[in-house]
Amino acid sequence: MSTLPRVLIFGGTHGNEWTGIKIVEHYQNYFKNKFPNLDLEFILANPEAFKLRTRYKDEDLNRAFQYLSEQRSSYESQRAREILIKINEAPCFVIDLHTTTANMGNTLIVSHYNARNLGLCTKVGKKYPLCRVIGAPDPNRKYLVSQSDFGVMIEVGPVANNIISATQLESTLGLLEGILTELSLGIITSPGSLEMYEEKLDVYYPQDEKGNVSAYIHSGFQGKDFQKIKGKYRPFMAFEGGEMELETLEELYPIFINEAAYYPQQLAFTLCEKKLISY
Numbered sequence: 001m002s003t004l005p006r007v008l009i010f011g012g013t014h015g016n017e018w019t020g021i022k023i024v025e026h027y028q029n030y031f032k033n034k035f036p037n038l039d040l041e042f043i044l045a046n047p048e049a050f051k052l053r054t055r056y057k058d059e060d061l062n063r064a065f066q067y068l069s070e071q072r073s074s075y076e077s078q079r080a081r082e083i084l085i086k087i088n089e090a091p092c093f094v095i096d097l098h099t100t101t102a103n104m105g106n107t108l109i110v111s112h113y114n115a116r117n118l119g120l121c122t123k124v125g126k127k128y129p130l131c132r133v134i135g136a137p138d139p140n141r142k143y144l145v146s147q148s149d150f151g152v153m154i155e156v157g158p159v160a161n162n163i164i165s166a167t168q169l170e171s172t173l174g175l176l177e178g179i180l181t182e183l184s185l186g187i188i189t190s191p192g193s194l195e196m197y198e199e200k201l202d203v204y205y206p207q208d209e210k211g212n213v214s215a216y217i218h219s220g221f222q223g224k225d226f227q228k229i230k231g232k233y234r235p236f237m238a239f240e241g242g243e244m245e246l247e248t249l250e251e252l253y254p255i256f257i258n259e260a261a262y263y264p265q266q267l268a269f270t271l272c273e274k275k276l277i278s279y
């Protein structure tokens with residue numbers, strides 16, 4: 001087995017997010033040649049969903065890991081078991097490539113708040129000042145990336161599902177190269193602090209008495225991911241007419257506004273708290 005630092009790069013955990021899939025298909029040699037001191041492995045996480053051009057076949061692979069003890073028979077449960085075995089073969093850093101239909105720009109999502117992950121995000125953030133860091137604590141280890149203590153998700157948008165958009169593909173390649181550059185230099189875990197947007201509260205679409213969604217995202221709120229909210233704000237417009245108001249006493253920041261993948265759960269957006277995390 002290689003003695004080089006081991007890095008697993010997953011694309012297509014969601015089968016309709018083509019950016020990561022095309023990176024697995026077309027850019028392996030570029031990165032392997034550029035970083036000969038890293039043991040890089042590129043993995044298409046959910047090939048059946050990619051064939052179907054859907055987010056998943058039976059269930060969301062990026063939530064399936066929390067149910068492994070239940071021995072479910074879904075395709076994604078089987079893939080999750082295979083992926084977990086692969087991750088556990090030897091210590092590794094995991095990078096999971098995602099896109100969003102929301103106007104989130106370039107983000108890194110970190111679940112395990114250890115010095116190595118946070119130090120890496122700090123260094124990449126300095127090189128890519130337009131990249132924000134999202135904190136998504138994952139105590140149940142439901143995400144693919146959380147199966148290793150060391151890893152981040154790259155989440156870039158806006159891009160529609162099942163397409164390649166130049167800006168988002170090239171941004172993702174840039175962030176991936178930035179992370180691999182830091183990993184190839186070796187992460188020095190000296191103390192520091194990192195500004196992040198930590199997920200705090202999910203906001204669902206309003207419903208009518210039959211449980212159907214009764215409103216859509218307000219034109220003044222669409223695309224306003226990461227824009228500060230305090231006091232009253234108007235995220236929704238009712239189909240029957242009329243703006244709908246919500247209020248927050250704290251200063252919060254919305255993300256995943258109008259994300260296509262969250263329509264089945266009627267999830268409209270997530271509110272984050274801006275935090276400075278010391279490590």
Ligand SMILES: [Zn+2]
Pocket residue numbers: 013014017097098099
């Ligand atoms: Zn995704």
